[in-house]
Amino acid sequence: MRDILKPSVVLFIICLAVSTALAFTYAVTKDVIEERAKLDRENARRAVLSEATAFEKIEDLESLIGGEAAKDKVKEAYRGLKNEDFVGYVFTLVTKGYGGEMTLTIGVDKEGKVSGVKIGDNRETPGLGAKAKEEPFISQFLGLTSGEKLSIVKGKKSKPEEIQAISGATITTKAVTEAVQAAIDVAAELMEKEGVEK
Incomplete structure (x- = not known):
């Protein structure tokens, strides 16, 4: 014992x-x-909407936006301000990639154009889905607006709203593209409700 x-x-x-x-x-x-x-998180907001010097959190976001897909992805929204003047929105989104949840910070300026995309926490496959953080892929989203819906192409793109897929990482490409589309849609909706002039 x-x-x-x-x-x-x-x-x-x-x-x-x-x-x-x-x-x-x-x-x-x-x-x-x-x-x-x-x-x-503050640095990510500044990176995607560099014109802003301060950020004001939008409270009660769910009651302001209509689309269910956007509501599912958009977790936080901020008004970007410069000397108390509105310069755009920054959104924190969570989407599902190949390796699980991905957190993105996306900026949309007062013209309704994507000003920046930053991919944060994710578990995407190194060498494949992790390429979503790299410039050749991310830069495809800069300047896009709410005109046409974004679509994914596997070959060369012929239209601005076409996003060239990362080879071998279609699920990651789709997840990021859907998140950017949600940010563009929510920004357009908020601008309309808040009377923002482009």
């Missing part, structure tokens, strides 16, 4: 010590981690 009890007590003490150390580390770093995440 003593041979069984002694290792069990030692194991229990080790587990207790490790758990206490982890809890202490979490308590000490929790605020720092949250502050860092907040700063990362």
